[in-house]
Amino acid sequence: MSTSEPTDRYHHGDLRRALVEAALELLLEGGTEALGMRELARRVGVSAAAPYRHFRDKQALIQAVAAAGFALFLEAMEAAKAGIAPEEQLSAMAEAYVQFALRYPRLYKLMFSSELGKFEDKELRRAADAAYESLAVTAAKEDPEAPGEAAISAWAFVHGLSMLLLDEQLLGVSAANAEPLVRKLARRHAQRFGKPRPA
């Protein structure tokens, strides 16, 4: 699936992209701990100093990975509400949200790790905000009287639920058997937070 196979040319050709790709793999496999500049360089088959031509910092590299993560995430969100009846959209997105977190736990964690300085990197900020918007607009439609609160509430709900599941904080519930619970909770949330009973 990799776009670039290792070459032995002096100039790699597309190092930056290759680095982000490899970093993503590394992250998915081994978590934040496994994501090191040197190991990364090794993977891509390049010297240890090379990555610094493309990223000021380890942090900068991580921010790029997170941004890529948010792009993936946004895609999943959009896909989730495509072709779904409006009144079902919110709960469908909620489910998709949690499923994403469960499928890519380490990536998800990184994306919200918060010491990655989300406000400092413009591109990252935009990617994150785009994902937020996708959910927010759907949630807002559910409660036109207080759209802002509805959006925050929905976001907080799915985010919190994801974290709890990832931490296995919910006794007896793990990623494997989470789906029914998630579905039930999503329904419950959408129902109670939906438009306050029209006449």
Place this chain on the structure above:
Amino acid sequence: MSTSEPTDRYHHGDLRRALVEAALELLLEGGTEALGMRELARRVGVSAAAPYRHFRDKQALIQAVAAAGFALFLEAMEAAKAGIAPEEQLSAMAEAYVQFALRYPRLYKLMFSSELGKFEDKELRRAADAAYESLAVTAAKEDPEAPGEAAISAWAFVHGLSMLLLDEQLLGVSAANAEPLVRKLARRHAQRFGKPRPA
């Protein structure tokens, strides 16, 4: 406020406690990055290898810190619902929860960092579960028909909201001006998730 001032005896006397205390300070000041074994040893005025007599790993030390954090946290939760009318308890706790997260952002983040292996350390696990219980029982009372779901929902809500605030993901809302919003959302949540309108 420190229990132990630096002595120049060969044996420190209460290194373990001193280490956890110092680690907590270090964490609160500089975040996870600043929390290193060597720096820690330096602070306590002891050699770099000494901490390893009390903690197998850096991870073990971190787990101990997290456990201490959960104790603090539990305390705050219990204090929040003491002497409050039952129907106000849930929203009071929700507020207290978020306030804790906002007051100790880095500690809070560490406590839920999830690669600290919460399930492996028994003491840590118990501390975390105790905190969970404190909120869960209160939330469960709000909706006797589905106590489990009510508990998860409440926990997810406050946890998610805290994370969003810490990440400054909510545009225009920061720790400083978060209080009114938090209060409003807590009320809203308690109201909608409360007992489904008794007759």
Place this chain on the structure above:
DNA sequence: CTCAGATGTTGACATTGATCACATGCAGCA
């Protein structure tokens, strides 16, 4: 009083993030 085990120290090793001066090769201009 003694001496065994707990607690600290010293010195070392491998690894990491980061930076420097230097090497290389591609692009555009002659």
Place this chain on the structure above:
DNA sequence: TGCTGCATGTGATCAATGTCAACATCTGAG
């Protein structure tokens, strides 16, 4: 075509970190 400037990659090196093993020191149980 051939030259050359600039982006890109290399290797050597530094300081710092987590961790360990061998040695030193203290303290309490008998």
